[in-house]
Amino acid sequence: MAEIPMAPALIDAAAFTRIEQTEGIHGISRPSLSYWQDAWIRLKANRRALWSLYLVAGLMVFTLLGPLFWQVDPAQQDVEQISQPPGADRNITLVPEYEPWYGSPDAPGEGLRFVADPSTQHVRIQWDPMPGAAGYRVYRNIFPIGPEQALGLPLQETDLSQTYFEDRLDLQPRDYFYTVVALDPRNKELDQLQTIQGAVTRVLSPSEARARGLIAEHAQAEIGSSYTLALHPLGTDYLGRDMLARLMHGARVSLFIGFFAPFLYVIFGVAYGSTAGFLGGATDQFLMRFADFVVALPFLLFMILLKVVFAIGPGESGILPMLLAMVLLLWPGTARLVRGQILQIREEAYISASRLLGAKTTYLVMRHMIPNTMGVILVTITFAVPSAIFTEAFLSFIGMGVAPPTPSWGSMCNEGIKTMLTTPHELIFPALLISLTVLAFNLLGDGLRDALDARMRNRE
Amino acid sequence: MWKYALKRVIQGVITVWFIATATFFAMHAVPGDPLSGDKALTERIRANLEIKYGLDKPLFTQYVIYLKNISQGDFGISFTQENRQVNDIIREHFPVSATLGILAIVFAAVGGVLWGALTALYRNRWPDTVIMFLVILGISVPSFVVAALGQLSLVKLNNLTGVSILPVGGWGTVWHMILPSMVLGLGTMAYLTRLMRSSMLEIISADYIRTAKAKGVPPTQIFTRHQLRNAILPVITVLGPSIAAITTGGFVVEIIFAIPGLGRYFVQAVQQLDYTVIMGTTVFYGAFLVFMVIVVDIIYGYIDPRVRLE
Amino acid sequence: MSNTHITSIDSEDAFAKSAARQLLIYGVGAVFVIGILMMGLQGLASIVGSGTTTADAIDIENQSITIAIRTEPPQLNSTLATDSSSGMILAHVMEGLLRMSMDDQLEPAIATRWEVTDQHATFWLRRDAKWSDGVAITAHDFMFAWKTALLPELGSEYAFLLYAIKNGRAINEGTMPPDSLGVSAPDDFTLVVELERPIAFFDKMVTFQTYLPIREDFYNTTDGKFGADADQMLYSGPFVISNWVHGSSLLLERNPHYWNQQTISLKRIHIGYITSDAGATLNFFKDGKIAYTTLLAENLNDALEQRWHIQREQDGTVFFLEFNHRDERITRNRNLRRAMQLVMDMEELVYKVTKLPGYIPGESLFPGWLQGVNDKFRKEYPVTKLRLNRESALQHLELAKQELGLDKIPEIVLLTGDNPVSNIQSEWTQAVLKRELNIDIKIDKQIFKQRLAKMTSGDFDLVMAGWGPDYDDPLTFGDLFASWNLNNRGRYNNPEMDRLIEIAQLSVDPTTRMEAFAGIQQLAFDDVVLLPMYERGVTYVVHPQLKDVKRRVVGAEVDFTRAYIVPAR
Helix, strand or coil: CCCCCCCCCCCCHHHCCCCCCCCCCCCCCCCCCCHHHHHHHHHHHCHHHHHHHHHHHHHHHHHHCHHHHCCCCCCCCCHHHCCCCCCCCCEEEECCCCCCCCCCCCCCCCCCEECCCCECCCEEEECCCCCCCCEEEEEEECCCCCCCCCCCEEEEEEECCCCEEEECCCCCCCEEEEEEEEECCCCCEEEEEEEEEEECECEECHHHHHHCCCCCCCCCCCCCCEEECCCCCCCECCCCCEHHHHHHHHHHHHHHHHHHHHHHHHHHHHHHHHHHHHHCHHHHHHHHHHHHHHHHCCHHHHHHHHHHHCCCCCCCCCHHHHHHHHHHHHHHHHHHHHHHHHHHHHCCHHHHHHHHCCCCHHHHHHHHHHHHHHHHHHHHHHHHHHHHHHHHHHHHHCCCCCCCCCCCHHHHHHHHHHCCCCCCHHHHHHHHHHHHHHHHHHHHHHHHHHHHCHHHCCCC | CHHHHHHHHHHHHHHHHHHHHHHHHHHHHCCCCCCCCCCCCCHHHHHHHHHHHCCCCCHHHHHHHHHHHHHCCCCCECCCCCCCEHHHHHHHHHHHHHHHHHHHHHHHHHHHHHHHHHHHHCCCCHHHHHHHHHHHHHHHCCHHHHHHHHHHHHHHHHHHHCCCCCCCCCCCCHHHHHHHHHHHHHHHHHHHHHHHHHHHHHHHCCHHHHHHHHHCCCHHHHHHHHHHHHHHHHHHHHHHHHHHHHHHHHHHHHHHCCCCCHHHHHHHHHHHCCHHHHHHHHHHHHHHHHHHHHHHHHHHHHHCCCCCCC | CCCCCCCHHHHHHHHHHHHHHHHHHHHHHHHHHHHHHHHHHHHHHCCCCCCCCCCCCEECCCCEEEEEECCCCCCCCCCCCCCHHHHHHHHHHCCCCEEECCCCCEEECCEEEEEECCCEEEEEECCCCECCCCCECCHHHHHHHHHHHCCHHHCCCCHHHHHHECCHHHHHCCCCCHHHCCEEEEECCEEEEEECCCCCCHHHHCCCHHHCCCCHHHHHHCCCCCCCCHHHCCCCCCEEEEEEECCCEEEEEECCCCCCHHHCCCCEEEEEEECCCHHHHHHHHHCCCCCEEEECHHHHHHHHHCCCCEEEEEEEEEEEEEECCCCCCHHHCHHHHHHHHHHCCHHHHHHHHHCCCCCEECCCCCCCCCECCCCEHHHHCCCCCCCCCHHHHHHHHHHHHHHHCCCCCCCEEEEECCCHHHHHHHHHHHHHHHHHHCCCEEEEECCHHHHHHHHHHCCCCEEEEEECCCCCCCHHHHHHHCCCCCCCCCCCCCHHHHHHHHHHHHCCCHHHHHHHHHHHHHHHHHCCCEEEEEEEEEEEEECCCEECCEECCCCCCEECCCCEECCCC
């Protein structure tokens, strides 16, 4: 080795000491990791991704094992507990069976009065004839009648001879304000009205109690005794069905579609797009034109068609045609994206290098290109999942979703929107679950992207 | 360059023809027809109507006649709106949907690029967390929920302030456009934010960025010319199909905000099996989409010097 | 050597800051660009804009109101119109021979007096009734309209209403020329109608929109586009359509040539919003943009909280479960139908599930608002009151199984539509029949056209159906299950039913007819031809300053023609 000329003034020889020759310093510092091993380590280290993995696992358990623990039939309706929020009062008192009522002219008292205690079975009111009236109209309000004279909901008109009324419309255990207004012969309201206020209690008749299993079949029913209605931890929906059970069963539909459809069409899209991008030329053009063609097809029309083609009988849930329609029609987006990335990567130096070394096409695609597009692919999948869930909800919105009574989170959201101001729990729970699923897949996708992204591999 | 464009256009026409054919036969394969109504028709009257609309001819003949007509630009008359030409329907209502769609895309693209870049820059710090949280919210709420909530909030706001800040529905002025297009673009904006972020993160750690920094290139130039420009590429590729999704997904927004757009007509036409409107809008949308894809591809070729247009 | 000792974090931070500043500049720039873009697009969009949607619900100075409708009328050709939107608008811009008053009585309109006998109906027209272009309305206009409606090539779905006139059916089937229609005009202002056979309620039928006049010379100038646009129509009613922006809005303005100006108060009715979303129209009402909206069960409490004045009417329709009586269906077995009848509690459906005031639990084929001889039909001829009885139902079920030779009742298909109300009801039906009778119901949810196709071809066991009145006489419900009626989708075929219907059709004596209807009603109950579910009602709110908004069960749903605005209190 020749002497390296040095500018003596710049370098102080005393600053350097010669080191000993030692053996074995060129050992392996750590085992060589394959791409996937490296990815797994990095994934485990990412706390957020780990939490999302647990969340996804948790949702799976909820769906698959939940019904084993909470064995309530999601289709069982209870009209006495319609749209009950969680934690609502469930006490009922037993009253005699319902009999039609046609007024009690001898009921004591004067003016507008209740005949018997108001209950959820019936509210019966009676009044004295008002002078000048040719008929009457009964109103019901849940607020006291203020100066605006907003009397509330008009329930019924009666003619002159009928000075009584029985209300059975959607009676809830709360205070109600009943008003009776006199009408002239042309059904216009006169200036005469009376109002009373009453509190409704929740009751059941013996036959209804027996139907719910609160009293044994042949046991004696004691009028006046108290019972408790079935517990619904997350409340009930618009037909009195248990929300928790419906969410569990709905998860199956939503997660099945939300997971499998994107999974399948993204895989197909990746294969398609990378082939097109890599091969280039006329093949690429042809493949991409076909993708354009698929994008422009009207989704709705083909959904209907596929349902017919699969001869979906009535009552079958129709999940499979929906899945098939989404897979057949939604892959072009991914394909285009992947193709774009491949076009970029194709020109990179290491690709030419690999090819010069004799790498085959499949090797190049599988080993070099796809891992480098992982970032984009993963983002696509994590967005495809909620998009698939929403597509299912949208189809329910226009009436082409799963057949009743099969629940799905999307259709539950749909129904919940209508009552979101009065009974928000019907919307909140399914929406929350959708959000959690979306969140989980997103964080997982983030973590996976960080873990799988080959370009970030060097950063320890 | 022009040869390329011409080739693409020819391919586009062929694609549109395929679309028309597939839709035509799919449409006729679905049970039901535009003539059935709530009141039953006698056999005679039904036969008369079928002759009037040419539905009595064999399917293939109808197909050929239809192709001949559209090659001359005549999409026929709507079955449900019996005296309106489909051409008129498209001509009058497409600009509305297009406006809504364009604004939504612009909101989504601008928002997506800006927020995405911001979160990439401040990765794992508080702007990142806040924005990503909003993004998750934006993508986990379905469009009809957002539309309903948006309209309701506006009504409450108007009532509270006693002034009509923005119209809650209808169409006609600039103010009518704001809320519906924001609602429509929200989901896509969230998606583009994510995409942009992911793309930016990859680029930030790329070697050529390090080189540029080391060379002393001013940060603004690095940012705009290198990072933003390269990171935008995936976003642009996705814009093409997003446009289609937005113009048809606008259906929900059009109904809730009472907007006279083409999306609403199209879905109703599918439900009513109004053959001419279905064919007309599908062919039209198909052509429009194919055209947009061509435009996007050409733009892509300009921006990314590495991609050579063949 | 420069001091390049910068730690990586610092430089990243500085980089981030400068980049963020860049972003801010771009952001502000973008807002500007968007603003300009919006203004540019406005030029594009206002081609279709309704322009005046910033109008308020009530404008007392200009005597104008704004309302919304659910769907756009496909066209306003009175010979073809079938849907409720067209019906509503036609009731405002057109007037026929007679009309229903605010008290639901028949009153003169273009005809000042009329006379109906067994063979003829004669109408004497007023001389001062004019079209919107100033030309007088004559008897020829009615004759032309009716002949046009009967043209076979037009395929009008309501042509059957004109079969009451001599040769009407023959013309519609193409066996006789249009000019053979049994109408004549001895002079311009007298119209003589020859009846095919005696019809007791012909005078009520002429209030229907298919009987509206059309002027021949104008019709011929429209070249097939009659009724497609505002300028392709002539108006005989209190309002004209001065602007029709398709899909967006219609503007109705006072017709200066209308003969009865003093009864009309409003100058303009602006139909500013077309949307089928009930939540959206409620929002428009809350925002003070429209003067009228209907309510759903979900927003009742909201309406109460807003202290609105809520009103409720019948909407005239009856909803029922229709059975398929064809030979190959198990629902042809009467014991099976009786079993279902004895367990379905329609009161529960109405009071607990549907929860809207105005819905009356169904008891009969005929709704309660129909008029009988002197009083309401259902009061004079009450239907048998049904008492639910589960044990009896189970016995009938056993009998059914024996008669059908089955061990177990197979799955029954319930065909239903795709609107939210029918969803709830079909799910409830499914649960009840499963719980009480252990019958499995499969719900076949189809959207509109597919459901119609299946109904016509008979591809169902049960179907949820509704029927609204075409004219104000019990026959519009009574003839539903005639064996020749194409609307009898279940193909119920009973000679006794046919016989009673023919009596009702041919007789003119009110009592005989009402007795025939009572027979039909009872037969429908005894033979369980259908299961009435409810008579539908509608709950709605009107702007407090708008008075005399009229709802009807027959004809146009809601009528603003005689409405007027009062000052705010």
